[in-house]
Amino acid sequence: MRERTIDLHTHTNISDGSDSPADLVEKARSAGLSAVALTDHDTVGGLPEAMEAGRKFGVDVVPGVELAVQGVDGEEEFHILGLYVPQGDKAVDGLLREARDNRDTRNRLTIEKLRGLGLDVTLDDVNEAIRTISPKGMSIGRPHLAYMLFRKGYADSIRQAFEIYLGYGRVGYVPRKLVTPKVGISTMAGAGVTVGFAHPCLRKVIPADRLDDMVSDFKSYGLTAIEAYHSSYDEEDVRLCLTLAARHNLLLTGGSDYHGNGKPGVSLGAGKGNLHIPMRLLDELKDARKKAGLWI
Ligand code: AMP
Ligand code: MN
Ligand code: MN
Ligand code: MN
Numbered sequence: 001m002r003e004r005t006i007d008l009h010t011h012t013n014i015s016d017g018s019d020s021p022a023d024l025v026e027k028a029r030s031a032g033l034s035a036v037a038l039t040d041h042d043t044v045g046g047l048p049e050a051m052e053a054g055r056k057f058g059v060d061v062v063p064g065v066e067l068a069v070q071g072v073d074g075e076e077e078f079h080i081l082g083l084y085v086p087q088g089d090k091a092v093d094g095l096l097r098e099a100r101d102n103r104d105t106r107n108r109l110t111i112e113k114l115r116g117l118g119l120d121v122t123l124d125d126v127n128e129a130i131r132t133i134s135p136k137g138m139s140i141g142r143p144h145l146a147y148m149l150f151r152k153g154y155a156d157s158i159r160q161a162f163e164i165y166l167g168y169g170r171v172g173y174v175p176r177k178l179v180t181p182k183v184g185i186s187t188m189a190g191a192g193v194t195v196g197f198a199h200p201c202l203r204k205v206i207p208a209d210r211l212d213d214m215v216s217d218f219k220s221y222g223l224t225a226i227e228a229y230h231s232s233y234d235e236e237d238v239r240l241c242l243t244l245a246a247r248h249n250l251l252l253t254g255g256s257d258y259h260g261n262g263k264p265g266v267s268l269g270a271g272k273g274n275l276h277i278p279m280r281l282l283d284e285l286k287d288a289r290k291k292a293g294l295w296i
Helices: 021-030 047-057 090-116 123-133 142-151 158-166 181-190 208-221 235-248 279-291
Strands: 005-010 033-038 060-070 077-083 194-197 225-230 251-255
Touching: 005 021, 005 060, 005 077, 005 225, 005 251, 005 279, 021 033, 021 047, 033 047, 033 279, 047 060, 060 090, 060 181, 077 181, 077 225, 077 251, 090 123, 090 142, 090 181, 123 142, 142 158, 181 194, 181 208, 194 208, 194 251, 194 279, 208 235, 225 235, 235 251, 251 279
Parallel strands: 005 033, 033 060, 194 225, 225 251
Antiparallel strands: 060 077, 077 194
16 A cells, blocks of 8 residues: 655745635645644634535644744744644733734835835735735735735736745845744643744755754754644655654654645645655654643
């Protein structure tokens, strides 16, 4: 029998992906996945619909979230993945609400900055973009602004809108307020969430020796896993993540970071074509949670 595969990192149109949560789960079943974690940015708003679709389509849906935390030494930010996020937890909901409020502030400031550059853009234009691509959107960010810039003719593509205006350090870039890694990780871990370090090797921006120190710090705040498989990784990245996990006694997660049309070329489960994340990883996460007396 073919090995069962999963995807523990995905986005829907509740944040900056393009599929609805139910469509995402249906596509996971069509792709032959046994489990999928929905990990929208800064919101758990898509989880009830995804969980219901999971029951309907026979897919194990892991309720998750992706949260950005402060970078250091000029890095923009780091991302952490929460898996098994409880519904209605005051501390976690507060953390995510604050993150979304900080997004709204950044979106407003970005429009002001773009207007200062002479662009004829308004918050109404942003709202129009949200209605088009994320009608139930709860976590609005730069992809929505990028779509708006594209629609208004200021960029030939979403990618180009990031390259010219919205990317880190570009002329229309406005930083958003983020919590420290300590606050983000410890708040989630304190609520019984399995916390993983998302794509630590992304674009190889963090040198290996510094990654080792960071993982050690993050573990002291409650980190229990590391994303060892990701669409962006080459073999060297995977090896480094596996080494870090072994050295720090961390569990493994893996996912495509699927965004639907929001990230062309990345498929659910398969990533850029050669991603195979075995069910064994999720079984091990579940075993660890059971041993720690946590729900699954
Ligand atoms: P935000 O969460 O609002 O800071 O926006 C970051 C999101 O924009 C990421 O999660 C990606 O989905 C997307 N993104 C980042 N860089 C690019 C890029 N160069 N081209 C297209 N999308 C991007
Ligand atoms: Mn995204
Ligand atoms: Mn990320
Ligand atoms: Mn992601």
